[in-house]
Amino acid sequence: MSVVLRTNQLTKCYNGRPVVDHLSMTIHKGDIYGFIGKNGAGKTTLIRMIAGLAAPTSGNALLFGSADLRKGRKRIGTVIESPALYPGMTAKENLLVHYRLQGIRDTSRADAILTLTGLKDAGRKKARDFSLGMRQRLAIAIALIGNPRFLILDEPTNGLDPEGIKEIRDLLLRLNHDRQITVLISSHILSELSKFATRYGIIHQGRLIDEFTEEQLIRRCTGPDGTQVMDLEDYFLKKIQGGISHDTFIKK
Numbered sequence: 001m002s003v004v005l006r007t008n009q010l011t012k013c014y015n016g017r018p019v020v021d022h023l024s025m026t027i028h029k030g031d032i033y034g035f036i037g038k039n040g041a042g043k044t045t046l047i048r049m050i051a052g053l054a055a056p057t058s059g060n061a062l063l064f065g066s067a068d069l070r071k072g073r074k075r076i077g078t079v080i081e082s083p084a085l086y087p088g089m090t091a092k093e094n095l096l097v098h099y100r101l102q103g104i105r106d107t108s109r110a111d112a113i114l115t116l117t118g119l120k121d122a123g124r125k126k127a128r129d130f131s132l133g134m135r136q137r138l139a140i141a142i143a144l145i146g147n148p149r150f151l152i153l154d155e156p157t158n159g160l161d162p163e164g165i166k167e168i169r170d171l172l173l174r175l176n177h178d179r180q181i182t183v184l185i186s187s188h189i190l191s192e193l194s195k196f197a198t199r200y201g202i203i204h205q206g207r208l209i210d211e212f213t214e215e216q217l218i219r220r221c222t223g224p225d226g227t228q229v230m231d232l233e234d235y236f237l238k239k240i241q242g243g244i245s246h247d248t249f250i251k252k
């Protein structure tokens with residue numbers, strides 16, 4: 001199975017304190033990787049390092065098997081901070097500005113990207129009148145401009161209502177299933193994440209303390225009589241409280 005992202009002992013210190021601490025994670029092609037951790041655990045810092053927005057203090061990363069991250073980053077799309085949207089412009093106009101900013105002359109996919117992200121119908125509506133969900137979908141549309149093979153999203157459903165959250169989930173599933181785009185998504189909404197993530201990583205105090213597949217999660221959340229005794233949220237909370245490895249019903 002080919003590896004899209006591998007970090008080796010990646011570390012970032014601020015003021016001498018590690019906020020990402022010797023973190024080694026692996027994301028395989030086709031994964032929807034749910035990256036979870038408490039506030040301040042280090043998720044955004046890890047993502048910023050991958051995207052080239054922060055320099056590691058030590059350790060390294062490989063993108064698509066290569067240490068040439070500049071090249072690898074051309075094949076990734078990111079939704080990290082809210083992108084600069086021009087309030088007086090439509091979705092398409094905003095998208096075209098970002099094509100120009102990224103130096104991509106061929107805009108022939110713009111309409112397809114708007115259709116894919118459900119923004120085609122927004123027509124002449126200006127970004128200032130967009131709902132938060134529409135803004136987030138425009139952010140994803142902008143991340144798709146370079147035809148990425150790997151999409152990294154930092155809390156893309158933050159603040160969205162249930163409909164907006166479902167729209168983002170359905171979009172990410174379409175991108176993953178139909179276009180084979182690998183996804184790394186951080187989120188605090190664990191019930192939502194567990195609806196579509198295929199692998200998970202738990203970060204706690206800068207360290208990756210667990211990595212598991214959806215099948216492993218199901219097994220670990222199932223009691224000896226075959227009934228489900230926990231969900232992702234329960235599992236996460238137990239894990240960060242250090243109680244999980246001693247539970248007798250946990251099957252690895």
Ligand SMILES: Nc1ncnc2c1ncn2[C@@H]1O[C@H](COP(=O)(O)OP(=O)(O)OP(=O)(O)O)[C@@H](O)[C@H]1O
Nearest residue numbers: 014015019037038039040041042043044045046188
């Ligand atoms: N530029 C910076 N300078 C100093 N400290 C920073 C900087 N960026 C992040 N930190 C600190 O690093 C730690 C990890 O922050 P980070 O934003 O990566 O966490 P997070 O897991 O994304 O949290 P949240 O879920 O709240 O977004 C926090 O204690 C934060 O205050």
